[in-house]
Amino acid sequence: MFTRFLFLSLLLITSCGSSKEEKVESAIDQALTHLSSNKCDDALKILKDGKDFENPVYLQVLSSAYACKAGIEVVEVITELEDFNATKVLNELSTKKFAQTTNLDSYHYLNKSLETIFNSTAQTSQAAREEAFGTRKGQDLGMQALLYSIVEVSKFVNYFGNTETGQKGDGQGSNRCFLDYSNNLLLFNLLPATNSCVSETDGHALLDLTKEEGKAYACQGVLLINNALDILESIKFGNSEELKSLKKISEKISNLRDFIITVDPSLESLFSIRDQEACLDLENEKIQTFIFSIYEVGFE
Amino acid sequence: MKKLIILLFITSFNAWGFYEQPLMRSPKALLMGDAFTAVNDDSYTLFYNPASMARHKKAFSFYPIQGYISGTNILKDMDRFKDFPDEPVGVADLMMNYPVHASYGTAPGFKIFNFGFNLISNDSYDVLLRNKAHPMLDVDFKSDRGFIAGVGVPLGSNRVKANSGSQTSLGVSAKYIGRKGIRDTVALTGPTMIDAIDKDELDKVLKAIGRTEDKTWGFDVGLEHIYRNRNSQFVIGLAYLDVGDTEFKSDNKEIRMSDINGQLSFGMAFGQKFNLFHYVLSTDLKYLDRDLEFNQRIKAGIEVGVPGISLLAGVNGGYYSYGAKLDLGLASLMAGFYDLEIGHSYKQTKSRRMIVYLSLFDFSFDI
Numbered sequence: 001m002f003t004r005f006l007f008l009s010l011l012l013i014t015s016c017g018s019s020k021e022e023k024v025e026s027a028i029d030q031a032l033t034h035l036s037s038n039k040c041d042d043a044l045k046i047l048k049d050g051k052d053f054e055n056p057v058y059l060q061v062l063s064s065a066y067a068c069k070a071g072i073e074v075v076e077v078i079t080e081l082e083d084f085n086a087t088k089v090l091n092e093l094s095t096k097k098f099a100q101t102t103n104l105d106s107y108h109y110l111n112k113s114l115e116t117i118f119n120s121t122a123q124t125s126q127a128a129r130e131e132a133f134g135t136r137k138g139q140d141l142g143m144q145a146l147l148y149s150i151v152e153v154s155k156f157v158n159y160f161g162n163t164e165t166g167q168k169g170d171g172q173g174s175n176r177c178f179l180d181y182s183n184n185l186l187l188f189n190l191l192p193a194t195n196s197c198v199s200e201t202d203g204h205a206l207l208d209l210t211k212e213e214g215k216a217y218a219c220q221g222v223l224l225i226n227n228a229l230d231i232l233e234s235i236k237f238g239n240s241e242e243l244k245s246l247k248k249i250s251e252k253i254s255n256l257r258d259f260i261i262t263v264d265p266s267l268e269s270l271f272s273i274r275d276q277e278a279c280l281d282l283e284n285e286k287i288q289t290f291i292f293s294i295y296e297v298g299f300e
Numbered sequence: 301m302k303k304l305i306i307l308l309f310i311t312s313f314n315a316w317g318f319y320e321q322p323l324m325r326s327p328k329a330l331l332m333g334d335a336f337t338a339v340n341d342d343s344y345t346l347f348y349n350p351a352s353m354a355r356h357k358k359a360f361s362f363y364p365i366q367g368y369i370s371g372t373n374i375l376k377d378m379d380r381f382k383d384f385p386d387e388p389v390g391v392a393d394l395m396m397n398y399p400v401h402a403s404y405g406t407a408p409g410f411k412i413f414n415f416g417f418n419l420i421s422n423d424s425y426d427v428l429l430r431n432k433a434h435p436m437l438d439v440d441f442k443s444d445r446g447f448i449a450g451v452g453v454p455l456g457s458n459r460v461k462a463n464s465g466s467q468t469s470l471g472v473s474a475k476y477i478g479r480k481g482i483r484d485t486v487a488l489t490g491p492t493m494i495d496a497i498d499k500d501e502l503d504k505v506l507k508a509i510g511r512t513e514d515k516t517w518g519f520d521v522g523l524e525h526i527y528r529n530r531n532s533q534f535v536i537g538l539a540y541l542d543v544g545d546t547e548f549k550s551d552n553k554e555i556r557m558s559d560i561n562g563q564l565s566f567g568m569a570f571g572q573k574f575n576l577f578h579y580v581l582s583t584d585l586k587y588l589d590r591d592l593e594f595n596q597r598i599k600a601g602i603e604v605g606v607p608g609i610s611l612l613a614g615v616n617g618g619y620y621s622y623g624a625k626l627d628l629g630l631a632s633l634m635a636g637f638y639d640l641e642i643g644h645s646y647k648q649t650k651s652r653r654m655i656v657y658l659s660l661f662d663f664s665f666d667i
Binding site: 135 | 554
């Protein structure tokens, strides 16, 4: 009688399967373990088996798995930023180890990291993330995106600004400007004489705004700045010494934005573009103005 | 029985695991690989199988003062911490995937005939830093206060005696637990942790990380069959603890606590007692209600001893445990080392731990 009872009990109870929530929890747990030893592909594989784009921790781990593929370790990034003096923000950022981008692989992977966070809500904004995931997780996602954005801006400047030592145009490539300004000499002539970009036709070949790919890259440059500024407005840095530099960099970029808007208030609307689709709908001249104001002027 | 064994294997191949979250563990069980469902002979009976209360032949057993303290086994990792780095990168590397655990608790109680009662006071703190790309901290803090009461009733007409006979029994227990705590995965560089790290006192750190609280009831049910013949005893047990999960709800939707997941365990134990020597062999198949690897389910333990001293050892999901127990009449002391899996898959993340347990003035007598 006892054996029969035992058998039936086990049969009934062991027929239970794991729920979606349990599968996701397990995927997150195992991915975190893989990411502790830089097994990025294993982490990505396991996360694809237990997807939940409404779970903020899943989004954080998936985003960091792409960052792992990009070779990013956040503690290293923060340590490297500790001695940041921020007189010329973009010039200094472009020399950091994490900025080195000989090919675009790491840039693309980090862009996927950012897309994971930015595309997590219907409307791309820090407020929308906090609304969807709560303040606690929304702020964690925001800080993660801000850190990756700073690294990606550094990569953008390093690669498209063609630099090795922190001076625009001194790298292995041939360009000395981000964009070609032959269509808009009026804008080009606003550049100060001290800027390394001296010829209006000296833009990076991949940033050709007349081509789909070039416009897409330029828009990524726009979104990096705008999303970072959006996050900055609501993120809580506390009194952390470690994150002081991050705050300083973000504030410098914010000041640059405010200065640009003061000079030309019509540009204010450009700073509210935070998703790729909206950016791709913009006229090329507007994108050109944005890249010029922030990157061309900011990176000497 | 053949069908049963085949069934257990079939249901074991879908792999997902869990972070083990039982309410309380017997220190003796932990040193025996947690293969304790059918052994269940100490003051923690109700935490393993209430049906075992039916074999409590002493009229009264009392465990007034007892407690344990457990922590990460740093003795095994002295080399790791020899040259503690100054730089954050070095500290992060050192602590990466290194589980930190601390817990202490007590469960004083009594057994009167086939009824048992224990008070519960248990605090545990677990922290695990993972993910080099973006360090994230798993935190699981909990502080439990409550009680458990249960009864074991023999079924049928057979009754086990001190040295002969057999009986099948059914047991049920109920527990009331107030839990304060938090279980979360937070980014080390996120505002929550930045705020917490800024604090200079542990209590303020814990407050900054956040915690919530709830009180709830949980229920257990078990079956046991025991057979005795002279100096030998054989026990089969089946326990379903925290039937339907013991869940804690939170007023704050952003902070949650660990629930106690339902746990179906099947155990067998065989032991013999001689004048100057005794031994017990035990095995458990745990979490039969879950999809996980067979290796994670299986536990085995052994106790060998002479009057006054016992040596304990076990294998728990592929990890070893060992320790010793000293009985000195009104005091008993136990200490040892045990390793646990805290990840979801087999041999994913090992937590190395040590434990010390002391019980004073416990006694049993027949009326």
